[in-house]
Amino acid sequence: GSIMGSGGMVVLDETTCMVDVAKYFLSFTQEESCGKCVPCRLGTRQMLEILTRITQGEGREEYIDTLLTIAKTVKECSLCGLGQTCPNPVLTTLQYFRDEYEAHIREKKCPAAVCDALMISPCQHTCPVGINVPKYVAQIADGEYLEAVNTIRERNPFPAICGRICHHPCEGRCRRGELDESVAIRALKRFAADWYFDHISELPALEPFPQIHSQKVAVVGAGPTGLSCAYFLAQMGYPATVFEALPIGGGMLSVAIPDFRLPREVIEKEIDHIARRGVEIKYDTPVNVNFTIEDIRNSGFEAVFIAAGAQRSQNIGIPGELEDIEGFYYGLRFLRDVKVGKAIQIGRRVAVIGGGNVALDSSRTALRLGAEHVSIFYRRSREEMPITEVEYDETLAEGVQVDFLVSPTRLVSDDWKVTGLQCVHMKLGEPDASGRRRPIPIPGSEFFAPADNVIAAVGQAPDLTFLPADSALERTRWERLAVDENRLVTNVPGVFAGGDFVSGPGMVIEAIAAGRRGAIAIDKYLRGDTSRVEIYDLKPSIIEETITKEEEASWEPRFRPEIPHLPIQERKGSFKEIELGFSEEEARQEAKRCLRCDLEK
Numbered sequence: 001g002s003i004m005g006s007g008g009m010v011v012l013d014e015t016t017c018m019v020d021v022a023k024y025f026l027s028f029t030q031e032e033s034c035g036k037c038v039p040c041r042l043g044t045r046q047m048l049e050i051l052t053r054i055t056q057g058e059g060r061e062e063y064i065d066t067l068l069t070i071a072k073t074v075k076e077c078s079l080c081g082l083g084q085t086c087p088n089p090v091l092t093t094l095q096y097f098r099d100e101y102e103a104h105i106r107e108k109k110c111p112a113a114v115c116d117a118l119m120i121s122p123c124q125h126t127c128p129v130g131i132n133v134p135k136y137v138a139q140i141a142d143g144e145y146l147e148a149v150n151t152i153r154e155r156n157p158f159p160a161i162c163g164r165i166c167h168h169p170c171e172g173r174c175r176r177g178e179l180d181e182s183v184a185i186r187a188l189k190r191f192a193a194d195w196y197f198d199h200i201s202e203l204p205a206l207e208p209f210p211q212i213h214s215q216k217v218a219v220v221g222a223g224p225t226g227l228s229c230a231y232f233l234a235q236m237g238y239p240a241t242v243f244e245a246l247p248i249g250g251g252m253l254s255v256a257i258p259d260f261r262l263p264r265e266v267i268e269k270e271i272d273h274i275a276r277r278g279v280e281i282k283y284d285t286p287v288n289v290n291f292t293i294e295d296i297r298n299s300g301f302e303a304v305f306i307a308a309g310a311q312r313s314q315n316i317g318i319p320g321e322l323e324d325i326e327g328f329y330y331g332l333r334f335l336r337d338v339k340v341g342k343a344i345q346i347g348r349r350v351a352v353i354g355g356g357n358v359a360l361d362s363s364r365t366a367l368r369l370g371a372e373h374v375s376i377f378y379r380r381s382r383e384e385m386p387i388t389e390v391e392y393d394e395t396l397a398e399g400v401q402v403d404f405l406v407s408p409t410r411l412v413s414d415d416w417k418v419t420g421l422q423c424v425h426m427k428l429g430e431p432d433a434s435g436r437r438r439p440i441p442i443p444g445s446e447f448f449a450p451a452d453n454v455i456a457a458v459g460q461a462p463d464l465t466f467l468p469a470d471s472a473l474e475r476t477r478w479e480r481l482a483v484d485e486n487r488l489v490t491n492v493p494g495v496f497a498g499g500d501f502v503s504g505p506g507m508v509i510e511a512i513a514a515g516r517r518g519a520i521a522i523d524k525y526l527r528g529d530t531s532r533v534e535i536y537d538l539k540p541s542i543i544e545e546t547i548t549k550e551e552e553a554s555w556e557p558r559f560r561p562e563i564p565h566l567p568i569q570e571r572k573g574s575f576k577e578i579e580l581g582f583s584e585e586e587a588r589q590e591a592k593r594c595l596r597c598d599l600e601k
């Protein structure tokens with residue numbers, strides 16, 4: 001957003017809290033108010049008090065309407081220009097950023113990680129599962145690696161996986177970044193998790209969590225959402241059983257993400273850990289018309305959490321797009337076939353359509369299978385690509401060409417064999433419903449891109465066909481299950497749903513967060529507690545630890561060590577993991593760069 005005033009223009013980005021901005025302007029105008037007219041004198045004070053409560057986690061649902069009423073009254077009834085304009089920051093932030101107010105009030109979350117009272121540290125607050133980052137980072141600095149992994153597992157049963165592929169929003173808000181460079185939170189997580197699995201034989205044997213409740217809970221789908229939900233239910237003492245359609249767990253992590261980013265054995269170890277903590281996983285057990293949600297409920301499960309992911313590849317919707325054409329694949333199918341070792345014929349030239357993880361992973365996989373020239377065609381620009389900087393840079397470094405603002409218009413084939421793509425150049429127009437600028441074709445810019453293979457990776461959607469047509473579960477008009485955003489409960493009491501199955505394709509840490517939210521909601525349901533699910537940790541009133549001299553020394557400017565990678569020339573034809581992780585020395589040095597924002601008063 002931006003604010004235009006008499007003296008200039010203030011441009012704000014996602015690191016600015018809009019509730020805090022409104023509070024800042026009001027505290028100024030409230031002081032300036034001469035007090036002659038009542039609406040301005042009392043109205044500014046009341047608005048400031050409400051905004052302060054919201055930023056301190058004491059907001060109530062009705063505050064937004066109260067703010068609107070006071071702001072309009074002050075604007076209309078004040079005598080001078082100050083009173084008539086001072087509500088504007090409140091009115092405009094409410095008009096354009098109402099969701100930020102709602103996040104503060106409903107979830108006690110400050111999306112910009114600015115409001116101190118709502119958080120322990122910006123990194124912890126921005127991590128979707130609220131891992132106590134400063135604590136585990138300090139434990140690594142002190143050489144307490146087992147303790148560090150245990151801290152992570154309090155909120156996330158997949159430390160080795162997230163240590164590799166999490167899109168790490170926490171690092172984007174790390175305060176160390178304001179000094180030199182953010183702390184390598186993700187890579188430190190990987191270091192601790194890898195240390196754990198390397199030393200597991202020397203550590204005490206794992207015991208299942210003690211069962212303290214008798215109510216059984218079922219989970220559909222052993223992806224990160226379902227397994228996290230079951231893990232946290234087991235942690236709370238519930239017997240949890242996961243029904244998985246495939247012979248393996250992990251969902252997209254196992255069947256789609258290539259081994260060079262996430263090796264299979266890493267996933268297996270994490271799932272084994274979850275099973276050892278007491279989660280029962282029944283493989284090869286699809287839920288379908290022969291084994292329905294109702295059947296599960298009738299067999300003694302008091303609650304069910306559906307976490308079936310987004311399994312359906314979306315069509316591009318262009319002429320010539322026929323699945324039987326030789327050389328044409330949908331990205332998910334292509335990645336799955338490669339993962340299960342199916343023989344795939346890849347030609348010299350490969351065209352990939354899309355701009356997300358599936359497109360990038362498909363392009364890098366095609367290179368490894370022997371393609372000489374791989375191009376990604378994406379209809380928007382780099383800014384709109386939902387992938388991390390590292391993934392993008394690595395894709396380019398491996399030799400993939402990315403053509404932005406290009407859209408396919410026809411899949412061209414000859415005798416049922418792909419010969420290429422007819423494309424058109426695009427320009428960006430006005431923002432669409434998603435807030436991203438809509439791409440518009442440029443007339444007369446059509447061109448032909450020859451290709452031996454075309455891989456379509458334009459998105460996935462949840463597949464609800466396993467639910468009987470007459471299922472009582474309510475759907476949205478986008479063919480997804482309708483759930484309450486806070487408690488993830490469907491219209492059928494006792495049936496919950498979350499993860500990619502509800503939100504559509506997202507990120508793994510969001511899936512884990514949905515699983516955790518589901519577990520908390522199910523626990524509340526089984527205990528008859530109808531209150532909202534609270535996910536975020538507020539700042540404690542007493543902070544016991546103090547900052548030591550050694551920690552103060554770490555405030556000297558110092559950049560993070562480079563994370564080692566497999567050299568490019570060793571990647572051709574190989575699915576060996578490419579990110580290699582920190583050494584012990586590097587990890588401890590890096591951990592000492594943390595400023596311990598959690599200890600700030």
Ligand SMILES: Cc1cc2nc3c(=O)[nH]c(=O)nc-3n(C[C@H](O)[C@H](O)[C@H](O)COP(=O)(O)OP(=O)(O)OC[C@H]3O[C@@H](n4cnc5c(N)ncnc54)[C@H](O)[C@@H]3O)c2cc1C
Nearest residue numbers: 221223224225245251252287308309357499500506507508
């Ligand atoms: C190629 C690719 C690359 C990705 N890269 C990243 C990345 O780098 N970083 C990141 O953060 N995220 C990434 N993601 C996203 C991440 O993998 C997903 O967000 C996450 O896996 C979603 O978890 P989920 O459990 O909701 O669904 P899924 O992982 O899809 O798991 C759903 C599970 O439910 C099972 N199931 C479905 N129907 C039934 C049924 N009827 N009965 C029983 N079981 C059923 C499925 O077999 C599956 O095991 C990537 C995704 C893909 C496809």
Ligand code: SF4
Nearest residue numbers: 127162166168170186
């Ligand atoms: S799980 Fe991801 S978001 Fe959370 S602390 Fe780790 S890297 Fe950051």
Ligand code: SF4
Nearest residue numbers: 123174175594595597
């Ligand atoms: S400096 Fe440390 S505590 Fe502060 S945000 Fe970064 S990782 Fe978190």
